[in-house]
Amino acid sequence: MPQRVAIVGTGQTDHKSHRPDVNQREMINEAVVRALEDCEMTIRDIDAIIIGNMDHFESINYVDTWSVEGSGGVMKPIMKITTGGTTGASVAIAAYYHVASGLFDKVLAIGWEKNSESDTTAAIVTCSDPVWDRFSYSGAIPSLASEASAYMEQYGATQHDAARVAVRDRKNAMNNPHAHLRKPVTIEDVMASPMLAYPVKLGDVCPRTDGACAVVLAADGIAQKVTPRPAWFVASAVRHTYTWFGDSTDYDQGLVSLKNASREAYQKAGIRNPADELDVAELYLPYTYAGLKYIEALDFCAPGHGPRFVADGHTEIDGKIPVNPSGGVISTNCIGATALLRVAEAAIQIMGKGGKRQVHGANLALATGFGGCFWSDVVLLCGDRP
Amino acid sequence: MPNWVDEVEPMTFKGQIAVPYTWWVGDTGSRFLEAIRDQATFLGTRCPDCDTVYVPPRKNCGRCFTALDQWVEIARRGVVTAFTIVRANHPLQPVKSPFAYALIRLDGASVSILHLITKDLARLSIGVTVEAHFKEASQRTGHILDIDHFQII
Ligand SMILES: [Zn+2]
Numbered sequence: 001m002p003q004r005v006a007i008v009g010t011g012q013t014d015h016k017s018h019r020p021d022v023n024q025r026e027m028i029n030e031a032v033v034r035a036l037e038d039c040e041m042t043i044r045d046i047d048a049i050i051i052g053n054m055d056h057f058e059s060i061n062y063v064d065t066w067s068v069e070g071s072g073g074v075m076k077p078i079m080k081i082t083t084g085g086t087t088g089a090s091v092a093i094a095a096y097y098h099v100a101s102g103l104f105d106k107v108l109a110i111g112w113e114k115n116s117e118s119d120t121t122a123a124i125v126t127c128s129d130p131v132w133d134r135f136s137y138s139g140a141i142p143s144l145a146s147e148a149s150a151y152m153e154q155y156g157a158t159q160h161d162a163a164r165v166a167v168r169d170r171k172n173a174m175n176n177p178h179a180h181l182r183k184p185v186t187i188e189d190v191m192a193s194p195m196l197a198y199p200v201k202l203g204d205v206c207p208r209t210d211g212a213c214a215v216v217l218a219a220d221g222i223a224q225k226v227t228p229r230p231a232w233f234v235a236s237a238v239r240h241t242y243t244w245f246g247d248s249t250d251y252d253q254g255l256v257s258l259k260n261a262s263r264e265a266y267q268k269a270g271i272r273n274p275a276d277e278l279d280v281a282e283l284y285l286p287y288t289y290a291g292l293k294y295i296e297a298l299d300f301c302a303p304g305h306g307p308r309f310v311a312d313g314h315t316e317i318d319g320k321i322p323v324n325p326s327g328g329v330i331s332t333n334c335i336g337a338t339a340l341l342r343v344a345e346a347a348i349q350i351m352g353k354g355g356k357r358q359v360h361g362a363n364l365a366l367a368t369g370f371g372g373c374f375w376s377d378v379v380l381l382c383g384d385r386p
Numbered sequence: 387m388p389n390w391v392d393e394v395e396p397m398t399f400k401g402q403i404a405v406p407y408t409w410w411v412g413d414t415g416s417r418f419l420e421a422i423r424d425q426a427t428f429l430g431t432r433c434p435d436c437d438t439v440y441v442p443p444r445k446n447c448g449r450c451f452t453a454l455d456q457w458v459e460i461a462r463r464g465v466v467t468a469f470t471i472v473r474a475n476h477p478l479q480p481v482k483s484p485f486a487y488a489l490i491r492l493d494g495a496s497v498s499i500l501h502l503i504t505k506d507l508a509r510l511s512i513g514v515t516v517e518a519h520f521k522e523a524s525q526r527t528g529h530i531l532d533i534d535h536f537q538i539i
Contacts, residue, residue, distance in 0.1 A: 023412035026445045033453075043451040059407045069448035114410070122405045131399045 002100035004220035004386060006230030007347035009039025015180040015211035015332045018116030024058060025070030028112050028212050031337075032072055035108070035214035038353075039226050043072035046216070047104040050079050050095045052087040053112050053336030056123040071110055084127055085284065085371020086238075087111060088213065088340030092367075092379060093236045095217050100233075105219040111340035112212035120208050120335075127372060133245050140286065141205070143245060143374075145197035148289035150251035152199060154304070157292055159199050161307035163190035165291030166203055166330055168310070172317060173327025175356035180209045180332040190288070204288040204330075211334030213341045220385070231347035231365070234380040235268035237261035243373055255290075257376035258297040258368065265366075265378045266299075275300040275314070275321045279362040280349045282342040284370040286329050291315075295323070298366070317359060325349065325357040339369030343379050350383045414445040416528075417457070423528040426520040428460040430495055441495040462518040463539070464492035471507055480531060486510055490536055504535040515539045 011034025013019075019027055028051075036042060049071055051064055060066055064080035067073065083090040088111035095109035121139040128134045136142070151157055166185055173179035190203035223230040239257035262274070271277050281298070285291045292306035300321055301309040309315065315323035326345040329338055346365035348354050354362075363384065369377035411419060414431065418441075421429045430441035431454040438447060441460050446453050469488035472479065479485075481504055488510075489498035501518075503510060516536040526532040 018410070020410045021413045022445070023410055023415060026412050026414070029446050056405065058409070059405070069444065069446065072451050074448045117409050118407050119405050122403055125403060130401060 003102050004232060005096050005099040005217055006220070006223035006232045006385075007215055007343070007381065008218045008223050008226040008230050009035045009041065009216035010214070010344040010347055011035030011038055012178050012213045012337070012341060012344060013211045014178050015209045015334055017180065017207065017209065019114065019210040024060065024112070024114055024117075025067050027070075027114065027210065028067055028110060029070035031112065031212035031214040032070065032108065032110060035216050039216050041106070041216060041226065045106055046072060046076065046108045047106050048077040048079070048098055049073045049108045049110065050081055050091050050098065051110040051112075052081040052083075052091040054084070054087060054123060055082050056118075056126045057120070057335065058114055058117050072108065077104075082336070083372065084375065085286065085335060086339055086369035086375050086377045087336045087371065088338055089284070089343060089367065089369025089377035089379060090238070091340055092215060092343040093238060093377060095215070096233050096236055099217050099219050105222055107217045109215045109217060109340060110212065111337035113334040113336040113338075114210045115208035115334065116210050129244060141197050141200060144287050144289070145200045147251050147293070148199050148287070151289060151293050154252050155307070157289075157307045159191060159201075160187055161292055161311065162199070162204055162288035163187040164310050165285065165288040166190050168316060169285070169291070169324050169328040169330040172325050172357065173331035176326045176331070177355075178332070179327040180211070181207055181327075182331070200287060200289070206286050206329045206333035207331075209332050209334040211332065211337050213334075213337040213344050215340060215344050215347065227351065229351050229383060231350035231381040231383065232385050234364075234382045234386050235265040235378075236380070237264040237378045238376075240372065240375045245373065254303060255294050255297040255374060255376065257374055258294055258370070258378070261376045261378040262298050262366075262368075265380045269380050269382075274298060274366070277364060278321055278366050279364050280322050280325060280346065280359045281366040281368075282326060282328070282345040282349075283323055283366075283368045284329055284339050284342055285324070286333070286370060288330065290370070291323070294368075294370070298368075317357075322359050325354065325359055339367075339371070339377060342367040342369065343381075346379070346381050350381055412445065414443050418442050419528040419530075422520070422530075422532045423526045426523075426526075428462065428492060428518070430458045430460045432456040432458050438496045439494060440497055441492055441499050458494060460495050461493035463515060464490045464495070466503070466510065466512055466514050466516055467491050467498045468512065469503065469510060471510070481535075488516070488536065490516055501530075501533060502535045503538065506538045509538050
């Protein structure tokens with residue numbers, strides 16, 4: 001029987017396009033110090049550390065050993081996890097496994113990225129097969145553009161529908177003091193932004209951000225002593241579908257990995273109607289079209305109903321299922337930290353520490369990670385001890 | 387059993403990606419590089435908890451996890467704590483062989499800095515005293531190799 005596990009503290013940097021004032025280790029340190037302060041712990045209380053960022057993004061190998069000065073990993077067990085865009089959620093899930101196993105009681109999870117130090121697209125390209133896929137259809141934009149146009153063709157969704165997702169997330173970012181892009185946009189702004197690859201425009205996609213996030217997890221019995229309202233892990237699920245781009249061009253099935261992962265998590269948690277039962281969702285939506293399509297995979301609404309569901313305001317902060325009160329990925333994308341920020345922001349909602357972005361009475365929260373070749377991680381957190 | 391290379395050509399595929407990394411040094415490291423460039427002096431940071439003096443300077447003590455903001459000026463002289471002599475040449479090496487990569491603990495520092503010893507290698511041993519020789523002011527760019535080499539005294 002695994003130990004019950006809760007998030008008891010979170011910390012994040014004030015995210016920016018570039019951080020000349022700190023090197024990588026120093027930026028990691030900022031998030032760790034804030035997370036420890038949040039739960040009134042010191043680094044001596046931490047039994048083990050899980051850390052992750054994107055391979056090739058900063059030309060740092062062995063980030064686990066190299067970062068110990070900043071992470072606090074000097075003379076502690078430390079492990080690197082890197083799974084592409086899902087890295088941050090995988091880091092959180094690996095930390096959860098560590099505590100659940102009973103071998104560790106207090107574990108620190110860290111995700112970070114300094115996008116300003118390299119060429120993000122050149123680095124992302126290294127995720128695709130060097131012989132078969134790398135020459136053209138790689139990097140973030142081409143596969144997302146194909147996914148978006150397939151979705152529009154299937155359901156008649158429009159560029160306007162997608163733009164609403166950017167309007168929502170960028171509006172929410174105004175309430176998050178840590179967010180990178182804190183300037184609201186209109187549908188007209190998004191429509192007028194430069195076309196990158198049809199139908200994806202600059203206003204539809206996430207920025208490149210320098211930032212770090214750290215989360216402290218603690219075992220049952222300790223968590224309640226550390227903080228009055230821990231965010232308990234109810235379920236987590238991981239799905240990796242394929243690695244060759246051509247093996248999964250049936251976009252009409254929806255985001256299969258997310259559908260699959262969320263069904264497993266809902267089943268574990270006994271959730272039947274996610275849009276009604278979940279109080280808040282922090283979703284890894286790397287571009288606006290994901291905000292229409294992926295909420296269908298999550299069963300917030302029926303396939304093809306995403307545009308209507310968003311337009312009707314159901315995902316607004318005062319809607320049926322508030323999505324991304326933090327401003328989401330479209331407002332902040334320090335990639336290795338991005339999915340951990342989703343988990344941290346979900347925990348912040350449950351702990352009631354959201355300030356201006358707090359969803360009133362949030363008790364059951366969903367966080368997702370997205371990356372690689374349409375892979376998905378899902379984490380469900382709850383204010384009630386499971 | 388037939389050999390597969392008799393039946394099909396072994397193909398390879400050449401990579402084309404060169405990622406242009408540019409790392410921010412940060413305010414702490416930049417102060418050190420500015421000091422060697424503009425004053426030909428060394429700066430370190432001291433940990434208030436364990437008294438360790440770090441050169442190059444750190445923003446936090448890895449062992450104590452304490453933020454460091456006490457700056458200390460460090461001598462140009464120190465002792466060699468470890469070294470290896472390089473006798474082969476390679477384009478990536480900063481100077482022509484023979485030379486030594488040496489760990490040097492400057493007077494006033496608790497840790498050693500990695501640098502080069504290029505002369506009098508026959509006299510090189512652990513514990514020997516060395517002194518920093520800087521490049522001409524006009525040649526210095528804010529790089530660790532603004533220190534040209536360390537000279538055995
Ligand atoms: Zn110290």
